[in-house]
Amino acid sequence: MIIVSTVEEVRKQIKEWKMQGQSIGFVPTMGYLHEGHKSLIDCARKENDRVVVSIFVNPMQFGPAEDLADYPRDLEHDTQICESAGTDLIFHPEPEEMYDGDFCSFVDMSVLTEGLCGKTRPVHFRGVCTVVTKLFNIVTPDRAYFGQKDGQQLAVIRRMVRDLNMDICIVGCPIVREEDGLAKSSRNTYLSPEERKAALVLSQAVRLGAELAKTEKDAKKVVLAMKDKIQTEPLARIDYVEAVDALSMQPVKTLEGGCMLAMAVYIGKTRLIDNVLV
Numbered sequence: 001m002i003i004v005s006t007v008e009e010v011r012k013q014i015k016e017w018k019m020q021g022q023s024i025g026f027v028p029t030m031g032y033l034h035e036g037h038k039s040l041i042d043c044a045r046k047e048n049d050r051v052v053v054s055i056f057v058n059p060m061q062f063g064p065a066e067d068l069a070d071y072p073r074d075l076e077h078d079t080q081i082c083e084s085a086g087t088d089l090i091f092h093p094e095p096e097e098m099y100d101g102d103f104c105s106f107v108d109m110s111v112l113t114e115g116l117c118g119k120t121r122p123v124h125f126r127g128v129c130t131v132v133t134k135l136f137n138i139v140t141p142d143r144a145y146f147g148q149k150d151g152q153q154l155a156v157i158r159r160m161v162r163d164l165n166m167d168i169c170i171v172g173c174p175i176v177r178e179e180d181g182l183a184k185s186s187r188n189t190y191l192s193p194e195e196r197k198a199a200l201v202l203s204q205a206v207r208l209g210a211e212l213a214k215t216e217k218d219a220k221k222v223v224l225a226m227k228d229k230i231q232t233e234p235l236a237r238i239d240y241v242e243a244v245d246a247l248s249m250q251p252v253k254t255l256e257g258g259c260m261l262a263m264a265v266y267i268g269k270t271r272l273i274d275n276v277l278v
């Protein structure tokens with residue numbers, strides 16, 4: 001496995017692989033890797049000759065009051081996970097490598113980014129779209145792998161690739177959960193033991209929503225039941241619980257034709273997300 005930190009080094013290696021006719025699978029991450037990330041790498045490993053993982057905590061997608069400085073980092077552990085999962089190349093740039101002092105070009109999206117996480121995190125998806133475009137231009141993958149855990153992000157990336165004619169196949173991968181149901185997330189590390197127990201309310205509400213949606217098509221009723229469930233937990237504070245169309249991320253009244261029940265909930269100071277497709 002090769003670990004590089006400059007765009008030039010990535011380009012040189014990719015060029016060599018492409019000259020040999022090899023396909024490239026790409027897994028963009030912010031590091032502090034866990035089983036969720038590993039499932040993406042495993043999937044990429046199966047479908048491509050070469051697998052590239054990027055590890056970059058992208059400052060542009062964090063708002064001024066968010067957790068950029070505290071975001072967990074452990075390159076040594078990340079390297080072990082990548083190596084054991086059969087990664088060929090890790091791209092681990094410093095922020096200066098990605099953003100020159102005079103950087104002023106952005107990729108922005110309307111509609112899909114206006115609700116859900118985009119409401120609470122107004123600069124987030126501009127940062128995600130910009131960095132993912134840069135990473136796509138650097139790695140030039142055949143396929144790129146994203147988790148359904150960040151359901152809105154997956155929809156946004158699919159739309160960006162479609163709208164901007166990027167010749168990359170976007171592969172969505174299922175949510176990997178802890179044994180008790182909590183969706184794996186780097187931010188789970190912020191939780192105290194008491195908060196960790198309280199955080200179970202997210203997956204419980206998601207399960208409840210999925211179960212109800214089998215017979216109840218009124219989105220409002222399902223969302224209300226999910227909110228009631230979350231409110232039984234004193235440490236939980238709802239940011240949003242919504243039913244949206246799975247492709248357009250627009251609110252729906254009726255649960256039919258591919259919807260997502262999505263939520264963001266603060267457990268103490270930690271904001272966690274979860275969702276289910278119904």
Ligand SMILES: Nc1ncnc2c1ncn2[C@@H]1O[C@H](COP(=O)(O)OP(=O)(O)OP(=O)(O)O)[C@@H](O)[C@H]1O
Nearest residue numbers: 029030031036146147149150175176184185186187
């Ligand atoms: N539990 C999971 N199951 C499947 N995919 C996941 C899971 N957690 C993260 N991913 C995916 O891994 C990729 C990189 O995500 P990221 O590095 O932000 O990890 P994260 O654990 O989601 O971190 P955060 O706590 O910041 O949300 C994204 O495509 C994300 O959807």
Ligand SMILES: CC(C)(CO)[C@@H](O)C(=O)[O-]
Nearest residue numbers: 028029030058128131150
């Ligand atoms: C896609 C991504 C790596 C862009 O920084 C990030 O948003 C993430 O880890 O989901």
Ligand code: BAL
Nearest residue numbers: 030061062124150153
């Ligand atoms: N997984 C999404 C990265 C973020 O919350 O900034």
